[in-house]
Amino acid sequence: MAQGRRQTGAGRGVTMRDVADRAGVGLATVSRVVNGVSGVAPELAEKVREAARDLGYRHDATASSLRRADRRTDTVALVLEDVANPFSSALQRAITDAAAERGIMVLSGSSDENPSRERDLVETFTARRADGLIVVPTGRADDALRAARIFGTPLVAVDRMVDLEGVDTVTVDNREGTAAAAARLHAAGHRRVAYFGDQPTIWTADERLAGFSDIFPVGPATPVRRGLSSVQAAEHAAHEALASPEPPTAFVSGQNLITIGIRRALQEAGLEHRIALVGFDDFPLADLLTPGVSVIAQDPARLGLEAARLLFARLDGDEGPARHCVVPTRYIARGSGEIPAPSARP
C-alpha cells in the first residue's frame, strides 16, 4: 500500500466543527473540552471526547496560537554553533528537557560560526513566532540579535557575552579557569608554554587567552596561535611548534577540537608522556587515553539549564534588568597536565 499523502489521511482535515456536529454540541463546547476548561457537564464532555476519538481529530496548535490571547506558540528556538559538537548537543539536551517540562518544544539550527547563517536562523525563528530565543552568538553585537531584540522576542545569549542592552547571558568563568590551569603549569616549573586558541572573533577565545596571559604574559617563550578551528589545523600547528628550535614544554588549548589535535600530534611524535597538555572543555574518553588528558571542564548541561531558566522567567513576565549568570569551571587532573617541566625533573 502506498503511504498516503497528507490530504488522504483519515483524520486529516477533521476540525472542531466536525467533532461538534457529531457530538451534537456547539463549537465552543468542543474547544472547552479540548483545552480542559472546567465547567462542562461530564457526560457532555465524554460525548465530545468520544466523537473526537471516532473521527481521529487532532488539535491544531497553529490555529490555536493564532487566535489565543497571549499568542504563544509554546516554542523556543536554539541557535547553536554545531549540533554535532558534544558541547552543543549537551546544551541542546538540557534545554530541550527543561522546555519539555513546560510543554514547550525546541527548534534548533547550527550557525557554524557564520554570522549570515545565524541571521537566517534568527529570521526564520522569529517568522515562526518562537516565544523566545537562546543563542550561542557568533559575534559581539550581531545585527540579527539586535533585530530580534527590537522585535521584542526575549533573547538569552549562552556561552558568550554579547554587547546588547538588556540581553540575559550565561557564561562560564573562562578567564579564571584558564588562569588557574596555567598557574599549575607554572608551579610545575614550565616556562615555555604554547597557547593554541580558536578564532579571535569568538568571545570565549579572547577570555581564555586573557586568563592564560595573566600567568604567562605573551612573549617569545610563550608562543600563541589563534584561529584554529579544527582538529587538523591544531595538529598541524602543533607539529610546527614541536619542530621549532626551542619547542614548548607544555601546551594549553582553548577548545575541544584543538586539544585533540595537539594530543594527536604529540602521540605521533611519541611525546605525550614528556610534554604537558591542558585543554579547555572536557571530552568523552579523555580519561581512557594514557596519559589521561587534564582539562578545564565546563558543565554544558548546567549552562543550558540556566539559560532556559532565564528565558522562562522572561516568558513568565519578568521585566527586570538583564541578568548575567556565571557557571564555574572545574580542573580535572588526569595526568597530561601534571607532567613537570624537564628542568624540574629529578
Next chain:
Amino acid sequence: MAQGRRQTGAGRGVTMRDVADRAGVGLATVSRVVNGVSGVAPELAEKVREAARDLGYRHDATASSLRRADRRTDTVALVLEDVANPFSSALQRAITDAAAERGIMVLSGSSDENPSRERDLVETFTARRADGLIVVPTGRADDALRAARIFGTPLVAVDRMVDLEGVDTVTVDNREGTAAAAARLHAAGHRRVAYFGDQPTIWTADERLAGFSDIFPVGPATPVRRGLSSVQAAEHAAHEALASPEPPTAFVSGQNLITIGIRRALQEAGLEHRIALVGFDDFPLADLLTPGVSVIAQDPARLGLEAARLLFARLDGDEGPARHCVVPTRYIARGSGEIPAPSARP
C-alpha cells in the same frame, strides 16, 4: 533597560494591514510582495517593502500556513533516542542541513528509548502539523507511529525496521557488519568470544546479535549479555566476565557506550593488549587509544541524508510503495580487533 516582553516590542503586532495602510495599498498587494509573486508594479512593490521596513514588519509563518492552500508548515519533526549521543546528533545534523536547503525547519526531541515519551513527542509534533516525521523507533510497531500513519503524516523510520505497512525505512547492514567482524576474530583463532548487546526490544540489537551468532553460535564458550545500555553497566558486566573461570579471549560489543564500558574494564584490568575488542559504531578518539579500538563503523550522516530524501520525496507527492534503503557499514582495523587468540600466538 529592562528586556521588553513580546507585547512591547517595536515590530511586534505589526500586521500586513498596517503595512498596507502605510504604503497606501491594499492588503492583497502586500501579500503578493511579501511572497514575491510577480505582477506587482515595481514602484508599488518598493513602496510596500519600504513601509514594511519602517514598521519592522515580520511575516507570520503560522497565520500563513493556516490559510495557505497546501497547509504546509515547512517543518519536519525528528524523534531521536538521545540528542546527546554522537550518533543521534550526527543524524540530526545531516537531516537539519538537508532540510535547510529546502527552507524547512526541524523540530526534535529525545525518546530515551521510552515508548511513552515517543508517543508524547509524536503527538506534539502532529499537533503542530509537522509536514513529516523522521523517527528512530523504540519498538517494532508502536501505537504512536501507527496513529501518525493513520493521520496521514508521512513517516520515515531510521536506523531500525518497523512493522508498519507503507513506512519508508533506512537502516544499516547490521547483521552483515557484525558477522564480518566476528569472522575476522574466528580467523584469528578466537573461540571463546563474549557478545555484549543492548536491550532486546531494539531492532538493531537483535540484528547485530544475529550476525554474531552466524559465526559463533550461542553456547557455553560464547557468553551473551543483553540489556546493557550504559557505560557503567557494560563495564560492570565486563569485569564479571573477566573474573569467570574461563574468561573470553575477545569481546564483541553491539553499541557505542558498551564498547567504551568494556574497554574501560579491560584497561582497569591491564588487559587491553591481550584481549581483543570490536565494537559496533565508531566513536571519536577510538584511534587515539592504545591499542586503537577496531569498530564496525556506520555513517550516521549518510543515514540521515537518505531518511531526509525519502521523506522529501513523499512531501513532493511520491505515492509509490514503501521503500527500504540499506546503508553499508565499514570495518575499521585499529588494533584491538586484531589481537590474536592466545593459542594462535607464537
Next chain:
DNA sequence: CGTTTCCAAGGAAACGTTTCCAGAGCTCTC
C-alpha cells in the same frame, strides 16, 4: 470611436481556533 482583452490592484471570504457575550435553565432568597 466602440468594443474586447488584458492586467494590476483591492475587497472580502476563508483557514481552525479561542473567547466574548448573551441566553437558557436552574436554585436561592426575601
Next chain:
DNA sequence: GAGAGCTCTGGAAACGTTTCCTTGGAAACG
C-alpha cells in the same frame, strides 16, 4: 412567587494571512 444570581451552553467575532473574484483602467483591435 418573583427577581437575582449562578452555571452551562452556543453563536459569532476575531486572530493574520492567502486567494478568489470583482473592478477599473489602459491597451489592442475592428
